[in-house]
Amino acid sequence: MTEPHYPKLAFIGAGNMARSIIGGLVQEGYPADRIRASDRNEETLARLSDDFGTGAGDNHDVSQWAEVIVLAVKPQVMKTVAEDLQPNLKHRPLLISIAAGVDGHSLGRWLGEDQAIVRCMPNTPSLVKAGASGLYANRHTTETQRQQAESIMAAVSRVQWLDDEALMDAVTAVSGSGPAYFFLVMESMIDAGVKLGLERQAATELTLQTALGAATLAQSSDVGVDELRRRVMSPGGTTEAAIASFEQDKLREIFQSAMTACAERSAELARELGQ
Ligand SMILES: NC(=O)c1ccc[n+]([C@@H]2O[C@H](COP(=O)([O-])OP(=O)(O)OC[C@H]3O[C@@H](n4cnc5c(N)ncnc54)[C@H](OP(=O)(O)O)[C@@H]3O)[C@@H](O)[C@H]2O)c1
Structure with a gap:
């Protein structure tokens, strides 16, 4: 060798x-x-x-x-x-x-x-x-x-x-800035957990481990994240209630606008830094 x-x-x-x-x-x-x-x-x-x-x-x-x-x-x-x-x-x-x-x-x-x-x-x-x-x-x-x-x-x-x-x-919008989106989602989940009665420390630990577990499962799985999401949902169940609420509030469009703003700022910054 x-x-x-x-x-x-x-x-x-x-x-x-x-x-x-x-x-x-x-x-x-x-x-x-x-x-x-x-x-x-x-x-x-x-x-x-x-x-x-x-x-x-x-x-x-x-x-x-x-x-x-x-x-x-x-x-x-x-x-x-x-x-x-x-x-x-x-x-x-x-x-x-x-x-x-x-x-x-x-x-x-x-x-x-x-x-x-x-x-x-x-x-x-x-x-x-x-x-x-x-x-x-x-x-x-x-x-x-x-x-x-x-x-x-x-x-x-x-x-x-x-x-x-x-x-x-686009990479900047997905992975470069992406950690901040997940941190914001985690912050929101922790705050919502506290409002639902959990101690902050318990809400934090459960949220962080759930984020890690979801990413680990998605990386090791041979099906896409959409299918993994569906597998958590059962008709008339608890997850379905949450996902229906996200869809009604147009979460996908919210991400689309935010990431478009990020990509546009990235292009603009390259012009500024190139001067
Ligand atoms: N941190 C991240 O996770 C991350 C993620 C994506 C991209 N990046 C990119 O990675 C690059 C480095 O980021 P970083 O977080 O490692 O920054 P950092 O910790 O500030 O490291 C940069 C180092 O370069 C030194 N430096 C400044 N001017 C210099 C010169 N003329 N000659 C030699 N050294 C000089 C700085 O010294 P002083 O402290 O004295 O200024 C500092 O020690 C950045 O361009 C950033 O955009 C970072």
């Missing part, structure tokens, strides 16, 4: 997301000496090295060394960081941006039009290795580089490739 090749991997920005991805990779056997990070905050960087044994340097050192570079800074500073990195990219590393709302066109302008760039939209459950990520690769990305990007993001999330970057706004 051939040894897996671990590309030299750099993270620009060593905050929450970088830390989580690095933690996932190291746990899965990625050699820590093949990972280096940079951050303007020295304490953050030192903590990462202490915890995982990764190397450290400044943005220029680590990017010149790396075969794959993950850009993990906030969207607002991406332009400055990317333009500053450009002279260090003559060796043509794969660049992976995990910044929300920064599109491939802007990244290409800042990093170099012919660079291999993968744009990724992760979500916050990536912090507990239960994320969902949408990935889009530009035309300069090789098959090997696509696989490298996929295995890096797979350390913290399930990965979905897109063949049209415009769909990134």
Whole structure:
């Protein structure tokens, strides 16, 4: 059997997301000496090295060394960081941006039009290795580089490739912002449970476990979520009463409008951040 090749991997920005991805990779056997990070905050960087044994340097050192570079800074500073990195990219590393709302066109302008760039939209459950990520690769990305990007993001999330970057706004509306919708549903269920007489702690525990159980069942089941819902409902029963009330209040339309607003804001943000 051939040894897996671990590309030299750099993270620009060593905050929450970088830390989580690095933690996932190291746990899965990625050699820590093949990972280096940079951050303007020295304490953050030192903590990462202490915890995982990764190397450290400044943005220029680590990017010149790396075969794959993950850009993990906030969207607002991406332009400055990317333009500053450009002279260090003559060796043509794969660049992976995990910044929300920064599109491939802007990244290409800042990093170099012919660079291999993968744009990724992760979500916050990536912090507990239960994320969902949408990935889009530009035309300069090789098959090997696509696989490298996929295995890096797979350390913290399930990965979905897109063949049209415009769909990134839809991914933002579904999984990028999606955790917040579920949190709002959970908040509403907890409050309703309390109004029905439960202690807040009991309502919270029952709600969270129900959310986890429903998602776990849906992922392991060979039927769709619509069928799983129907299986909880019996004619004239309790669940049917609740679902009929949701349908009457047009819950589906409420989601459609909210997610359309999200996708539109995502496209608008990309224009703003690209300036
Ligand atoms: N957190 C999530 O779950 C999540 C989900 C989806 C997408 N994302 C994306 O992931 C990216 C990182 O998010 P995060 O939550 O990890 O942010 P974060 O914790 O703030 O990490 C970013 C790190 O980059 C550092 N930094 C700022 N400017 C720098 C520079 N010029 N050179 C080197 N390092 C610099 C920051 O230092 P300072 O603290 O000193 O500024 C900070 O330590 C963002 O673009 C975000 O859109 C995050």
